[in-house]
Amino acid sequence: MIRGSKINRPLLQGISCVLLLFYIQTGLAQDKERLRLSTSYTKVMDGPLYLDFQTSARIDKTNITVPDAELEVYYEVDGQEFPLGTTTTGPNGKGQFALEGLEAIQPDSTGLYILGASFAGNETFRRASSSVEFRDALLIASLVQKDSLNFIEATLKDKALDSAIADALIKVQVTRMFKPLVISEEFLMTDESGRIMVAIPGDIPGKEGNLAMEVVIEENDTYGNVKAMLDAPVGTPIVHSSTYDQRTLWGRSSRTPFFILFFTGGLVFGSWGLIFYLLFNLYKIAKN
Numbered sequence: 368m369i370r371g372s373k374i375n376r377p378l379l380q381g382i383s384c385v386l387l388l389f390y391i392q393t394g395l396a397q398d399k400e401r402l403r404l405s406t407s408y409t410k411v412m413d414g415p416l417y418l419d420f421q422t423s424a425r426i427d428k429t430n431i432t433v434p435d436a437e438l439e440v441y442y443e444v445d446g447q448e449f450p451l452g453t454t455t456t457g458p459n460g461k462g463q464f465a466l467e468g469l470e471a472i473q474p475d476s477t478g479l480y481i482l483g484a485s486f487a488g489n490e491t492f493r494r495a496s497s498s499v500e501f502r503d504a505l506l507i508a509s510l511v512q513k514d515s516l517n518f519i520e521a522t523l524k525d526k527a528l529d530s531a532i533a534d535a536l537i538k539v540q541v542t543r544m545f546k547p548l549v550i551s552e553e554f555l556m557t558d559e560s561g562r563i564m565v566a567i568p569g570d571i572p573g574k575e576g577n578l579a580m581e582v583v584i585e586e587n588d589t590y591g592n593v594k595a596m597l598d599a600p601v602g603t604p605i606v607h608s609s610t611y612d613q614r615t616l617w618g619r620s621s622r623t624p625f626f627i628l629f630f631t632g633g634l635v636f637g638s639w640g641l642i643f644y645l646l647f648n649l650y651k652i653a654k655n
Contacts, residue, residue: 401492442473482498501591508580522560536587575604580598582594582595583595
């Protein structure tokens, strides 16, 4: 028994050191805040492909954004991660990573892409990661005319399977400065052939009659965000009526209306004339 205890003593000491380090690291990790990292994928037809990131945390029962978080972007195949690059979130906790194309990213055997980002952690926040899974979609939109009416026609397909995607929620809208103008129904679904058709109202104003149309799939569980854009010269031309060189109340000082100049001038000369008249009378009274 004595000999056995001598043999096991170094082993016990090693186990004790490992447990001590584990408890210390666990305590340090518990002192750090938990970082929330979300990832979304967007594809613009004939345009860029990118990942959007949002970092936030809940501190003292308040949700706050986490700026300047360094993220490592990667794609995953069969459980292995392959790096794509790095990005850093901005002051609002949002970051974006542009993809050169899906050709350089390998999907799994079913055509599913897995992309994500990881945060290594710092003095304030623990490490975190987030990933998004999607299939490559093909969205084709065009302007068609039928019975003197204008329509937006769009077809949605799975690129890998070369098959139509049915029952997908699609939104058709006109690009505006602050908020897009949605012209489609609230719940517009593709039919069995992956197709939708939406009429364009004829009273939508646009610069020189051109409307920037968007066909959008938002936060689809299988395909992410997909957007197709096209110009439709079917709007009502905007008539630009400028009064910059006209004499208006809201114009610049050099183009003040004449009636204001005459009225103001009359008030000024009339007031000073009355003052001179009273002074002249006072002078005659004092002289007599």
